[in-house]
Amino acid sequence: VSEEDWDLxxxxxxxxxxxxxxxxxxxxxxxxxxxxxxxxHKDGAEDVLHDVxxxxxxxLPHRQPPVNLKGYLLTSAANxxxxxxxRSKREARYQGEAVSSDPSGDGSPAALAAESDRxxxxxxxxxxxxxxxxxxxxxxxxxxxxxxxxxxxxxTPMNTVQSRYRYALEKLRATLQQEDVQ
Amino acid sequence: MNDLERLEQELQTIRLxxxxxxxxxxxxxxxxxxxxxxxxxxADRLAGAxxxxxxxxxxxxxxxxxxxxxxxxxxxxxxxxxxxxxxLDGRASPLLFADVLKSQLGKVKAVMCIEHFVDVQQxxxxxxxxTTNKYYVTEDSYRRDIYDGETLREIQWYTPEDGxxxxxxxxxxxRTYSVLRHKxxxxxxxxxxxxxFFVNLLDRADQQLGDQTIEGRKCIGFEIAASKYGDNxxxxxxRVWFDAETKLPARIEQEHPAADQGIKARIIVQDRFDWxxxxxxxxxxxxxxxxxxKAAEAGSPQSDVAAPLTLAEVLARTARALRSVKTYHYxxxxxxxxxxxxxxxxxxxxxxxxxxLREGKFVSEFWADPTRxxxxxxxxxxxxxxxxxxxxxxxxxxxxxxxxxxxEDWQALPERRVMQDGRWYRVLELPGTGTxxxxxxxxxxxxxxxxxxxxxxxxxxxxxLRPPETEQWERFQEVEFLWDEKEIPEDLFVPSxxxxxxxxxxxxxxxxxxxxxxxPVAPEVMTKPIVTLQDGVALxxxxxxxxxxxxxxxxxxxRLPFGEPPQLKDxxxxxxxxKAEEIPLALNGELSFNKGMGVRGLGHVAVGGRWALYLVYxxxxxxxxxxxxxxxxxxxxxxxxxxxxxxxxxYVDAVLKDPSSWHLYEFTVPTKExxxxxxxxxxxxxxxxxxERVLTPALRKVLQRYExxxxxxxxQEFIHSQGPRTQRLLESIxxxx
Numbered sequence: 074v075s076e077e078d079w080d081l082x083x084x085x086x087x088x089x090x091x092x093x094x095x096x097x098x099x100x101x102x103x104x105x106x107x108x109x110x111x112x113x114h115k116d117g118a119e120d121v122l123h124d125v126x127x128x129x130x131x132x133l134p135h136r137q138p139p140v141n142l143k144g145y146l147l148t149s150a151a152n153x154x155x156x157x158x159x160r161s162k163r164e165a166r167y168q169g170e171a172v173s174s175d176p177s178g179d180g181s182p183a184a185l186a187a188e189s190d191r192x193x194x195x196x197x198x199x200x201x202x203x204x205x206x207x208x209x210x211x212x213x214x215x216x217x218x219x220x221x222x223x224x225x226x227x228x229t230p231m232n233t234v235q236s237r238y239r240y241a242l243e244k245l246r247a248t249l250q251q252e253d254v255q
Numbered sequence: 256m257n258d259l260e261r262l263e264q265e266l267q268t269i270r271l272x273x274x275x276x277x278x279x280x281x282x283x284x285x286x287x288x289x290x291x292x293x294x295x296x297x298a299d300r301l302a303g304a305x306x307x308x309x310x311x312x313x314x315x316x317x318x319x320x321x322x323x324x325x326x327x328x329x330x331x332x333x334x335x336x337x338x339x340x341x342x343l344d345g346r347a348s349p350l351l352f353a354d355v356l357k358s359q360l361g362k363v364k365a366v367m368c369i370e371h372f373v374d375v376q377q378x379x380x381x382x383x384x385x386t387t388n389k390y391y392v393t394e395d396s397y398r399r400d401i402y403d404g405e406t407l408r409e410i411q412w413y414t415p416e417d418g419x420x421x422x423x424x425x426x427x428x429x430r431t432y433s434v435l436r437h438k439x440x441x442x443x444x445x446x447x448x449x450x451x452f453f454v455n456l457l458d459r460a461d462q463q464l465g466d467q468t469i470e471g472r473k474c475i476g477f478e479i480a481a482s483k484y485g486d487n488x489x490x491x492x493x494r495v496w497f498d499a500e501t502k503l504p505a506r507i508e509q510e511h512p513a514a515d516q517g518i519k520a521r522i523i524v525q526d527r528f529d530w531x532x533x534x535x536x537x538x539x540x541x542x543x544x545x546x547x548x549k550a551a552e553a554g555s556p557q558s559d560v561a562a563p564l565t566l567a568e569v570l571a572r573t574a575r576a577l578r579s580v581k582t583y584h585y586x587x588x589x590x591x592x593x594x595x596x597x598x599x600x601x602x603x604x605x606x607x608x609x610x611x612l613r614e615g616k617f618v619s620e621f622w623a624d625p626t627r628x629x630x631x632x633x634x635x636x637x638x639x640x641x642x643x644x645x646x647x648x649x650x651x652x653x654x655x656x657x658x659x660x661x662x663e664d665w666q667a668l669p670e671r672r673v674m675q676d677g678r679w680y681r682v683l684e685l686p687g688t689g690t691x692x693x694x695x696x697x698x699x700x701x702x703x704x705x706x707x708x709x710x711x712x713x714x715x716x717x718x719x720l721r722p723p724e725t726e727q728w729e730r731f732q733e734v735e736f737l738w739d740e741k742e743i744p745e746d747l748f749v750p751s752x753x754x755x756x757x758x759x760x761x762x763x764x765x766x767x768x769x770x771x772x773x774x775p776v777a778p779e780v781m782t783k784p785i786v787t788l789q790d791g792v793a794l795x796x797x798x799x800x801x802x803x804x805x806x807x808x809x810x811x812x813x814r815l816p817f818g819e820p821p822q823l824k825d826x827x828x829x830x831x832x833x834k835a836e837e838i839p840l841a842l843n844g845e846l847s848f849n850k851g852m853g854v855r856g857l858g859h860v861a862v863g864g865r866w867a868l869y870l871v872y873x874x875x876x877x878x879x880x881x882x883x884x885x886x887x888x889x890x891x892x893x894x895x896x897x898x899x900x901x902x903x904x905x906y907v908d909a910v911l912k913d914p915s916s917w918h919l920y921e922f923t924v925p926t927k928e929x930x931x932x933x934x935x936x937x938x939x940x941x942x943x944x945x946x947e948r949v950l951t952p953a954l955r956k957v958l959q960r961y962e963x964x965x966x967x968x969x970x971q972e973f974i975h976s977q978g979p980r981t982q983r984l985l986e987s988i989x990x991x992x
Contacts, residue, residue: 090285091380102273106269127288195265245266246259
């Protein structure tokens with residue numbers, strides 16, 4: 074856990090809501106993106122986001138703080154998707170969800186607007202991937218897992234995971250190329 | 256990096272943003288979850304036998320404190336609806352008990368406490384004012400010592416006289432005193448008087464608060480609406496915490512919203528109570544030092560400036576004052592969502608040191624001198640070194656300092672004067688609608704500039720922002736200036752970073768001229784935005800102030816200084832016939848510095864997801880003087896289908912290999928015309944000021960050393976190792992000798 078995360082967790086454990094807000098602002102997009110990529114839609118992902126952070130708040134006073142806060146939150150999100158939200162899975166749909174670039178980039182609205190067409194198209198393409206490929210993309214790209222960890226988590230041979238990942242990327246690339254020539 | 260790796264990178268940049276309702280819902284639930292466990296019902300605590308016995312024990316053993324302890328206990332009991340059974344075993348009603356308390360309060364001999372002020376920011380963080388009051392309170396008098404930090408600024412004595420209250424104030428900073436008579440006696444600030452209030456309101460308290468540790472003691476708190484005890488707004492609240500063991504009050508807070516001041520709320524806090532202080536004789540006897548003079552009556556202005564000034568006069572005085580500034584230091588804070596670190600800047604001549612702090616830790620440092628800029632990012636442990644151009648260096652700093660100081664826009668209230676801490680300030684106000692660049696926040700803005708009447712220098716710049724469709728002004732940015740600070744450590748301006756940091760030297764980037772092929776661009780120079788173009792006709796404006804402070808504005812086409820703006824829908828300016836509305840959505844680039852080349856920026860504009868315009872812009876200051884004679888702008892626009900790899904650097908390579916795919920626009924702007932209709936001549940006309948400012952003592956010293964040694968070859972070598980402007984200035988100095 075980073076020193077700053079540690080400070081924030083410590084403050085939040087003692088009831089400091091401002092510290093919790095900082096944690097939320099720092100990781101909400103990561104959690105939401107992973108959940109949406111796993112679920113295939115954003116609506117349910119917002120519920121996952123809610124539950125993950127409320128669970129964190131409930132547990133803070135009682136449990137040892139997680140060693141890797143981001144990893145903890147992402148795993149928590151992935152577990153919630155696996156355990157519950159899949160049952161209420163809705164059709165993947167895309168209605169111009171707010172997609173932004175990495176906030177660590179330039180972050181200006183204008184720059185985001187310039188990039189948004191391509192980013193939105195790419196995101197739509199991710200959501201339209203077959204579920205098993207999307208799951209690998211989600212866990213690897215947005216969950217930060219290694220192929221081995223994805224394999225263990227999904228109960229799939231690692232070779233299969235790697236193949237799915239490669240197929241997914243190739244499909245995304247083909248889709249983007251098709252868009253470029255239209 | 257292959258296509259798939261690039262695609263993987265691109266995927267990693269995508270992030271979704273939750274809806275506001277989800278944010279609100281999640282944070283509300285989390286807040287309840289965090290608070291839930293912290294609050295153990297106070298009733299349970301008080302109902303416990305040890306606490307109840309402890310209270311009575313305190314009452315029996317500390318006679319002088321009986322009143323306050325009773326007040327505290329009764330307040331808690333009645334607030335909780337426990338009424339009398341806990342403490343009085345049913346032998347007295349709450350109201351009767353309150354009467355007992357009031358009579359006991361009169362037995363308190365003295366109390367001492369500290370009062371301070373806490374501003375709650377929009378993000379929930381708190382800022383405590385450096386001003387504190389120390390109260391000494393006795394039965395009929397009280398005294399307030401006002402400190403700024405550690406310095407005692409003022410003592411106020413409030414003593415009874417003929418049925419009224421005599422207020423004697425001594426200002427140690429101004430060496431003045433004043434004596435006023437008030438009707439009646441104590442005000443509501445005095446802690447015992449406030450407790451009397453609460454005692455009268457016991458049965459109307461609103462809620463219990465969670466446990467809190469105050470000064471190492473576990474305390475139990477209660478809240479009461481201020482509207483219940485006076486003509487106060489409903490939103491004002493008072494909270495009182497009592498030591499869970501002694502049952503004595505430990506902290507009193509009065510909170511009220513302060514949106515008009517750009518913050519969420521202000522809390523007046525009284526704590527560090529001493530219920531049995533040592534109060535020396537004479538504590539409540541006013542003592543006026545013999546050489547202090549009587550202050551003017553309240554309400555009569557005190558100022559070195561006798562006559563009211565027009566706005567133009569205020570600005571001219573400010574400009575003159577700024578011109579003589581040698582050093583400055585300021586701290587800039589940005590508040591709210593998207594806020595960056597606190598920036599702290601020192602400048603001396605053309606040397607600048609800036610550092611960013613987040614939560615008290617350095618995150619970045621920045622050194623600049625006339626020859627280079629060194630940035631050190633502590634998080635990435637990365638150092639970048641760029642060539643510098645002195646005026647533009649200061650321009651960068653000036654953007655941060657006074658970007659809103661565009662004189663004709665200030666709908667100034669030059670007669671609006673404020674006295675604070677013994678000094679008079681004129682307050683200029685700038686309303687507007689805009690976007691705070693780089694932070695991505697927009698809305699109605701309001702900026703106030705405080706100008707010290709004595710020095711005529713800006714003292715404080717405050718910006719507030721009201722986002723669209725909201726009613727609330729948010730404090731957005733604040734800058735406090737210190738001009739000509741006496742001692743700036745010399746080594747502050749010397750770059751210092753660990754040898755293990757990764758150093759990227761950008762000085763070797765070749766310049767780009769008219770018709771020259773542009774080199775591939777290092778990706779890291781294309782990562783941060785500096786300006787935003789809209790509708791294809793926006794342009795940065797630079798105004799350079801004699802003190803080196805620069806105003807940077809973004810203007811739209813109809814206000815461009817040179818005839819026809821370069822609208823791309825014009826066939827002459829748009830050889831590819833792109834539709835104007837398709838063109839620039841944004842410019843994404845970063846200023847970089849090249850010796851002798853002014854500023855060069857690089858960016859790209861994506862159009863419709865399939866086409867891109869690649870844009871290179873430069874502007875070069877020409878001519879001598881702090882305000883250059885001309886500014887030359889060059890824009891290179893290129894159009895080419897994005898290659899399948901969709902990589903910007905690959906795209907740039909492809910564009911530049913095909914001369915037909917790019918076009919160069921060039922504009923030369925006569926700066927004086929550009930500037931003079933807006934800024935009075937005297938503000939920028941400053942003969943030979945540049946040589947005085949640009950050439951640092953270090954440069955002069957080196958030149959003098961070589962000259963003194965009679966080594967003309969070394970002198971030439973030294974001069975030619977500098978940039979063209981510095982060369983000219985060194986030559987001019989040499990010529991004058």
